[in-house]
Amino acid sequence: MPEIEIDPTTRIEGHHATTLEVEDGRVVRAESEMNMFRGIESITHGRTPSDVPQVTQMVCGVCFTCHRQASILALEDAARRAGVFDGVPVTGRLLRDVMEGLFLMWNHAVHLFVLAGPDYSDAVADTGFDRLDPVEGAGYQTALARQRDLLQAFTEFGGRAPHPLTYAPGGVTADPDEAALTAVREALSGVDEWLGPTEALPEHLERARDGGPVPEQGVGTYDLCCLLLAAADAGADGFGVGPGRFYANGMFYGTGDDSLVFPRGIYDGEALSRPSRDELIEGITEDVSHAWYTDASGGRIDEAPAPDPDPEKADAYSWGKAPRFEGETMETGPLARQIAARSDPFDLRADLGNGVAASSTFNRLAARVQELLATRDHLLRWLDAVDLDAPTKADWTDEFTGTGVGFWGASRGALSHWVRVEDGEVEGYQIVTPTTWNLSPRDADGQPGVFEEAVEGMSVADVSDPVDVMRTVRSFDPCLGCAVHVQSPEGSFETRVEPHAPGGSADGH
Amino acid sequence: MSTERHRPVETARPTERPDFLELVREREAGAVVDERADAIRAALSTATRGGLDVVWIQGQSCTGCTVSLLQSEYPAIEGVLSEFREQSSFHTTLMSETGTDAMNAISTDPDVLVVEGAIPTEIPRAATLGTDERGKRKPVVDWVIELGERADVVLAVGTCAAYGGLPAAGRHDSRRGEVGTDPTGARGLQFDGEEPGGVFGPDFEAGSGLPVVNVPGCPAHPEHVLLTLATILNGHEPDLDALHRPLPLFGPLVHDDCELREQYEQGEFADDPGDDGCLYEAGCAGVHAYCDDSVRLRNGGTAICRDVGAPCIGCVEPAFWDRFTPFYEKREDRGDAGLDEPSIMRSDDDAPTWEMRAVSAVVACLCVLIAAPALPVAAALSALSRWLGDGEPISWRDSDLTEA
Incomplete structure (x- = not known):
């Protein structure tokens, strides 16, 4: 039985390894391994609450805003319940939304154009679509320039990227002036022009079907349409199918009341529900039967101690725990958010994919495209709503006792931080990341993680070149820094990139 | 090293190639990268052309x-x-190959080893990469020791690789006034927090005779990485401080050139992050943190933390997670309040960069006065250049490069 091991799973970055067993041209077993542990939850212990978002931010250098945001939301939730905090001023909340929105766009742009996109390019897969050829492709190069614009816009409010220090419990420390706002708008205008109006997507799709020519406006969206067509041609709507259950925390408060712009939801394969905060707290558990932690490290999140390493544990094969909702695996990410919002702009998933609420490698790509454009449209409205004269931060005290949970969306899916504060010191902390939801190991019942399930059963025509497996793992945009590591904003590729082939293309790379 | 990878490089002799870190002393932050982009590109090409x-x-x-x-x-x-x-073949983030190819691409005998991230020494399994010859997960600590002992230069990028950083931060029990051990025994390459040691030990020297060169920061500033790397690739030895940081980049004090310095002089202090005024009273570690980012700024010169009301957290300093916390506490209530604050004077009076240069100038003058007229001018220049930190060229084992 040939056994393929893909390690490191490059271009998604970091210490992640996938082991596949292939029999008769099919994957019969996949093991998703995370190969790094730092113990950041323990490192928060005994610290002052307002220091903790700083510590937990460094979980990940790619998701460098989301962990700070989720950590702050957890603290604010705890302080509100303890009766020492009334809420974040509207402008502070809006500025966080703007930064999170810029970050989301940045992440999706990098993922689609630089990381996942090249898998469907001519140079890699003979698709005839050469604009996303790594390094040389015109679409690839434009995307590199635009992703920098997005982070420069971010830095106007954030101070630096990665690892901005501006989010704080109570709001943001930034107090932007008209000049900063103008600079953000200017940086965004190039991005806006690159993507063009969202409603032009069907025209771009039509043009992409006809093989061009490349339009003058909205060239980024045109490239994305080409990418989706190439992915559909590659049959990506037929592989990488997860359990069909989806979970989204929701994100963005926007200019309205407390309801989220991208709503929270759980789809069980048949019906969509809107779980309350308490239902999520009750329902989410982590299984550690195949993870290098003591058995006591599993169970209900709010009751478990910080992860306690057990590196010699038998049957364990990952540093990632296995999060479950009511005992079941849940796929998370932009696709889950789109499904939770009952949204399928331009029927991309209905027409080109395998159904509005279905799981597949194609649908994950399509949902990222849909979310990128939707976020851009919201962001421009939020910027217009920023009141420069209003306060950006409420008073905050670290002196309280209480517990709280911050539910938020990272670009790659549902993220939650859980905190217990006693007499002004952090006594308990847990982080449940989207990448552990998607790339978890098996649980005690033998239920494979979402990615493992999505890959098991896939046909592998050429064991030396499991390209569809690579496409599938990348479609989750795994941020192993969240669990272990992160994907990079720019890939670095050979001019002539061979299909990703362990054992093949040994041509002196 | 295969000979193929080490074909001759068509560049100037090492001593004629720019020492970018020395140029930084003469120019404003940011200017060197702008003005010498071609030369930096050429320096990086020595690696990309094999x-x-x-x-x-x-x-x-x-x-x-x-x-x-x-x-x-x-x-x-x-x-x-x-x-x-x-x-830089081991950098899994950025490789286009996957699996076996990627692992085969790893050089086991590099000229320069760059490490990002801390190294777990007590739980080696807490960071592994690929497998060993028996098919078992190979700990990064083993890779680092193997490769580091064969490298001519070892470069630690970021505070984690340099000093241990966040993974090495302690678990606190502040009620008992204690900081416990970190969860995995994480270390920097040649430091364990402020203490020399780390993975390689205090006496380690790479093939060139240099200790591990540290470019700290959380994250490291891209220009700091680029300038240090390009200088090393050009064969120059950087002038390092006691914490093994290149002095031209890490000589200035954050506080000295801070945009809020005037408020400090006027005694206008913010109570909390985000308030108007100097952030000194809101816990700013800028009086203990040495780097030039107050003028270099971040993200293409866009901004820096203080511009958005956030106090410096001292991210270029060893053990900053434990020394400068609580980050936003009034300084008199925090452990570092007792530390020396070297920069109440104006920056020009005390920054090591300038001090070094003053000493250099005096020594150079003495040399000239004492030297016999027959003394070759080149020798004086060489001494001067040594004092200025220009350094000996790194003697790469690859003679093609040094003699090209």
Whole structure:
């Protein structure tokens, strides 16, 4: 039985390894391994609450805003319940939304154009679509320039990227002036022009079907349409199918009341529900039967101690725990958010994919495209709503006792931080990341993680070149820094990139 | 090293190639990268054309330092930077190959080893990469020791690789006034927090005779990484401080050139982050943190933490997670309040960079006065250049490069 091991799973970055067993041209077993542990939850212990978002931010250098945001939301939730905090001023909340929105766009742009996109390019897969050829492709190069614009816009409010220090419990420390706002708008205008109006997507799709020519406006969206067509041609709507259950925390408060712009939801394969905060707290558990932690490290999140390493544990094969909702695996990410919002702009998933609420490698790509454009449209409205004269931060005290949970969306899916504060010191902390939801190991019942399930059963025509497996793992945009590591904003590729082939293309790379 | 990878490099002799870190002393922050982009590109080309072999590996890292480097705003360097990252073959983030190919691409005998992230020494399994000859997961600590002992230069990128950083931060029990051990025994390459030691021990010297060169920061500043790397690739030995940081970049004090310095002089202090005024009373560690980012700024010169009301957290300093916390506490209530504050004077009076230069100038004058007229001018220049930190060229084992 040939056994393929893909390690490191490059271009998604970091210490992640996938082991596949292939029999008769099919994957019969996949093991998703995370190969790094730092113990950041323990490192928060005994610290002052307002220091903790700083510590937990460094979980990940790619998701460098989301962990700070989720950590702050957890603290604010705890302080509100303890009766020492009334809420974040509207402008502070809006500025966080703007930064999170810029970050989301940045992440999706990098993922689609630089990381996942090249898998469907001519140079890699003979698709005839050469604009996303790594390094040389015109679409690839434009995307590199635009992703920098997005982070420069971010830095106007954030101070630096990665690892901005501006989010704080109570709001943001930034107090932007008209000049900063103008600079953000200017940086965004190039991005806006690159993507063009969202409603032009069907025209771009039509043009992409006809093989061009490349339009003058909205060239980024045109490239994305080409990418989706190439992915559909590659049959990506037929592989990488997860359990069909989806979970989204929701994100963005926007200019309205407390309801989220991208709503929270759980789809069980048949019906969509809107779980309350308490239902999520009750329902989410982590299984550690195949993870290098003591058995006591599993169970209900709010009751478990910080992860306690057990590196010699038998049957364990990952540093990632296995999060479950009511005992079941849940796929998370932009696709889950789109499904939770009952949204399928331009029927991309209905027409080109395998159904509005279905799981597949194609649908994950399509949902990222849909979310990128939707976020851009919201962001421009939020910027217009920023009141420069209003306060950006409420008073905050670290002196309280209480517990709280911050539910938020990272670009790659549902993220939650859980905190217990006693007499002004952090006594308990847990982080449940989207990448552990998607790339978890098996649980005690033998239920494979979402990615493992999505890959098991896939046909592998050429064991030396499991390209569809690579496409599938990348479609989750795994941020192993969240669990272990992160994907990079720019890939670095050979001019002539061979299909990703362990054992093949040994041509002196 | 195969001979193929080490074909001759068509560049000037090492001593004629620019020492970018020395140029930094003469120019404003940011100017060197702008003005010398072509020369930096040429320096990186020594690696991409196979003259020098660079390996970049990640331990317990968040990859923020890589992301930071990729945010560099240098169109003139972009192409070669891309290629460079590709060829620093161990850098899993950026490789186009997967699996076996990627592992085969790892040089076991690099000229330059770059490490990002801390190294877990008590739980080696807490960071592994690939497998060993028996098919078992190979700990990064083993990779680092193997490769580091064969490398001519070892470069630690970011505070984690340099001093242990976040993974090495302690678990606190502040009620008992104690800081406990970190969860995995995480260390920097040649430091354990402020203490010399780390993975390699205090006496370690790489093949060139240099200790581990540290470019700290959380994340490291992309220009700091680029300038140090390009200087090393050009064969120059950087002038280091006691914490093994290149002095021209890490000599200035954050506080000295801070935009809020005037408020400090006027005694206008903010109570909390985000309030108007100097952030000194709101816990700013800028009086203990040495680096030039108050003028260099971040993300293509856009801004820096203090610009958005956030106090410096001292991220370029060893053990900053434990020394400067609580980050936003009034300084008199915090442990570092008793530390020396070296920069109540004006920056020009006390920054090590300037001090070094003053000493250099005096020594140079003495040399000239004492030297016999027959003394070759070249010798004086050489002494001067040594004092200025210009350094001996690194004697790469690859003679093609040094003699080209």
